[in-house]
Amino acid sequence: MNNEAMMTFEEYGKLTVGTIQKASVLDALNVTRFGEEVLGHVKAHPGVNLMLDFHRVDYLSSAVLTELLRINEAVREAQGTLRLCSLNEDIRKVFEITNLNKILIIYDALEDALRRYARSLEVAAQEDAWSHVNRNP
Amino acid sequence: MARRVGTRLSITVSLLIAATVAIMAGTMTWNTMATLAEHYGPEGLTLVKRNLLHLGLISVLMVVTGILVSYYLGRSFAQPLVQLSDGVRRFAQGDFQHRVYLRSSEEVEGLAMAFNTMAVALQEYLLELEQHTQYRERIESELRIAAEVQRSLLPKAPPKIARLELVAWSRPAKDVGGDFYDFLDLGDGRLGVVIGDATGKGLPAALLTTECWSIWKALAEEVETPAELLRRINRALYRSVGKSGRFITLFYMVVDAPSARIEYSVAGHNPPILLGRHDSRHQLLRSDSGFPLGVAKNGEFVNTQLPLEPEDLVFMFSDGLTDARGPDERRYSYSRMRTQLVEGRGQSLNDILGRIRNDVESHVSGRDLYDDMTAVGVRYIPNAECGVPSAK
Numbered sequence: 391m392n393n394e395a396m397m398t399f400e401e402y403g404k405l406t407v408g409t410i411q412k413a414s415v416l417d418a419l420n421v422t423r424f425g426e427e428v429l430g431h432v433k434a435h436p437g438v439n440l441m442l443d444f445h446r447v448d449y450l451s452s453a454v455l456t457e458l459l460r461i462n463e464a465v466r467e468a469q470g471t472l473r474l475c476s477l478n479e480d481i482r483k484v485f486e487i488t489n490l491n492k493i494l495i496i497y498d499a500l501e502d503a504l505r506r507y508a509r510s511l512e513v514a515a516q517e518d519a520w521s522h523v524n525r526n527p
Numbered sequence: 528m529a530r531r532v533g534t535r536l537s538i539t540v541s542l543l544i545a546a547t548v549a550i551m552a553g554t555m556t557w558n559t560m561a562t563l564a565e566h567y568g569p570e571g572l573t574l575v576k577r578n579l580l581h582l583g584l585i586s587v588l589m590v591v592t593g594i595l596v597s598y599y600l601g602r603s604f605a606q607p608l609v610q611l612s613d614g615v616r617r618f619a620q621g622d623f624q625h626r627v628y629l630r631s632s633e634e635v636e637g638l639a640m641a642f643n644t645m646a647v648a649l650q651e652y653l654l655e656l657e658q659h660t661q662y663r664e665r666i667e668s669e670l671r672i673a674a675e676v677q678r679s680l681l682p683k684a685p686p687k688i689a690r691l692e693l694v695a696w697s698r699p700a701k702d703v704g705g706d707f708y709d710f711l712d713l714g715d716g717r718l719g720v721v722i723g724d725a726t727g728k729g730l731p732a733a734l735l736t737t738e739c740w741s742i743w744k745a746l747a748e749e750v751e752t753p754a755e756l757l758r759r760i761n762r763a764l765y766r767s768v769g770k771s772g773r774f775i776t777l778f779y780m781v782v783d784a785p786s787a788r789i790e791y792s793v794a795g796h797n798p799p800i801l802l803g804r805h806d807s808r809h810q811l812l813r814s815d816s817g818f819p820l821g822v823a824k825n826g827e828f829v830n831t832q833l834p835l836e837p838e839d840l841v842f843m844f845s846d847g848l849t850d851a852r853g854p855d856e857r858r859y860s861y862s863r864m865r866t867q868l869v870e871g872r873g874q875s876l877n878d879i880l881g882r883i884r885n886d887v888e889s890h891v892s893g894r895d896l897y898d899d900m901t902a903v904g905v906r907y908i909p910n911a912e913c914g915v916p917s918a919k
Contacts, residue, residue: 417897418727449858451898452776452846453727459772459822484846488776488795489818 396420397427405507406435407500409443417451425457429464438470441507443500445476455490462494471511475503543597555586607631611639614646623650670730674703677733680740686712690784692906693718694876696884700896705732705775706845707740708903711747716784719747722903723777724796724845726819731773732899739764739775739820753779753792754830757820761794761828764821774819778812778843782905787835792828795819799843802868803836812841835907840876842868843905847898848883853890863890876904 396412408428413420432438442458444450458474465472475497477485485491497503559582567574607629614627626646627639685693695708705725713719721743725732742760750756756779764775778799780791791812798813817828844864851859867886871879880902887900 418729449850451727452724456726456772456774459774460770463770463772487797487813489816490795490822493818493822 395427396423397431399431402504403508404511405439405441405504406431407441407443407504409445410447414446414448416447416449416454418453421451421453421457424454425460428461432461432464432468432470436468436470438465438468439473439507439511440465440470441473441475441497441500441503443476443503444474444478444481445500447481448478450481450484455484455488458494459490473497473503473507475500539601542594547593551589607635607639611635611642614639614642618646618649623653670701670703673730673733674699677703677737680737681707682710685710686718688712688718688784689716690907690909690911691718691782692876692908692911693720693904694880695901695903696880697899697901698896699899700847701729703730703733704899705729705736706847706899706901707736708843708901709740709743711744713748713781718782718784718905719779720782720843720903720905721747721777721779722796722799722843722845722901723775724847724899724901725775726773735764735768735773735775735821738767739777743779752830753781753790754828757792757794757817757828758826761818761820761823761826765824765826768821774821776819780812780841780843780905782835782841782907784907787907787909788832789835789841790830790832792830793817794826794828795822797844797846797849799841800865800868801833802840802842802872804838804872806869808836808839837909838906840868840872840879840904840906843903845899845901847896848887848900848902850898851887851891851900852894852897854892854894857890859887859890876906880904 394412396410397408398411399406399408401407408431410416410424413424416424428440428442432440442461462472473495476499477496482491482496485494485496497506560579610629611627614625617625623646626643629636629639631639681697682695685695693710695710697704697706697708699706705727706723708720708722711719711721723736723739723743725735725739739760742763743756746756746759750759757777760777768774774795776796777794778791778796779794780789780799782789793812793814794817796819798811801808801810801812803809812831812833814829814831818826820826849859849861849864853859863886864883867882868879871882874882883902
């Protein structure tokens with residue numbers, strides 16, 4: 391079995407980009423490995439703001455949607471956030487049909503995604519600060 | 528064979544040694560005669576001639592002794608190798624209990640020990656392999672039984688309902704599948720049709736499918752609308768699968784033949800196609816809301832109603848059908864399936880499904896399936912008396 395990591399994780403300021411490197415098809419055969427590597431990173435970095443970059447992935451099976459929901463839950467429990475980016479048209483359609491695009495936030499290409507993700511975190515931080523002020527005037 | 532080689536080896540070694548001894552004896556005799564002749568002159572030569580017979584006899588005796596000694600030495604050298612070779616042969620013939628015990632040089636004894644160690648390791652490995660095979664056979668047998676149970680849950684044939692032509696087909700990617708479909712005669716010319724697809728495949732998907740299916744069967748008759756039915760199935764499934772991320776996509780439709788209407792609700796399932804008699808009537812039965820079942824605790828689902836026109840066909844399918852891959856990794860695709868539906872419009876539903884099955888099977892070309900494939904068709908024919916049996 392190939393022991394080479396399937397994912398790489400790179401930090402961009404407050405954001406971490408997890409890129410799927412070794413698979414153009416994500417399905418039942420490699421989903422366990424994918425889940426282990428991402429969940430391992432989430433566990434080791436509580437509060438991580440993680441963006442999963444799918445630009446190398448052509449196809450993903452429904453088993454991967456299950457894994458993404460699990461990862462989303464784990465990130466949320468670890469006080470972090472999760473975003474997905476660079477999904478091809480077919481994969482985007484899967485998210486639209488299943489309406490899971492209303493649970494998992496999806497951005498376009500990485501560069502734009504990083505900007506929007508950083509901005510959304512700033513807005514969330516400001517909202518948090520205001521709600522704190524409102525609670526303790 | 529090994530014995531023959533061993534004997535040949537012994538004889539060869541013996542002859543070599545005998546030849547050496549004969550040459551040595553001859554040389555010694557010749558040297559002795561030459562020395563006597565040199566020291567004693569003609570008298571010595573006479574003495575040599577007189578004792579030539581004795582010297583010849585001594586030489587022959589030496590050669591014979593040499594042959595016997597060398598044959599014995601050759602045998603003792605070859606015998607352990609013969610024993611080892613015999614051990615390997617018996618092991619190769621399946622006698623895994625056989626071991627080689629011999630007394631010989633340190634190297635040959637080491638070789639025998641290595642053989643015995645290898646024999647023990649191989650015997651243990653074979654035992655483990657046998658146990659593993661037995662375990663695998665048991666699991667496969669249980670999976671076959673599970674697949675039979677699951678197949679027995681699928682309707683043998685669609686119910687016969689006036690004005691409706693029905694057809695259905697399912698092919699799991701593994702022994703047991705994550706797809707299911709079912710029909711329910713709701714009385715008064717009304718029919719409930721469901722198609723579902725659990726995440727993943729194999730046993731985990733099949734268990735989720737069976738749970739969802741059982742809840743659907745239990746509630747379908749008593750719940751008023753498709754959306755309400757999905758809401759209640761979702762609540763029950765969320766309790767069991769919770770935050771595991773596992774889910775099932777589902778499309779449920781009630782066809783009211785007497786009033787020529789359908790009412791449906793979608794839980795994240797890929798939208799079925801509605802195809803009319805003419806090209807202009809073509810739409811997808813999609814919904815902008817409704818998560819797959821088991822994902823959101825308080826999932827809400829939308830009810831949609833549509834009037835039916837004569838010969839309207841609603842074709843439901845799982846994404847395993849449109850995503851089925853050929854040897855070149857290309858997917859069968861929605862457009863290819865739709866082409867078959869449109870081109871077969873004038874045929875019976877059975878024949879249309881047959882076209883799609885043949886087309887997808889030829890696309891897959893015997894390759895293993897990634898996902899289960901399922902298709903269900905319902906056509907409204909106001910003048911028909913009853914439905915058409917499903918494809919075998």
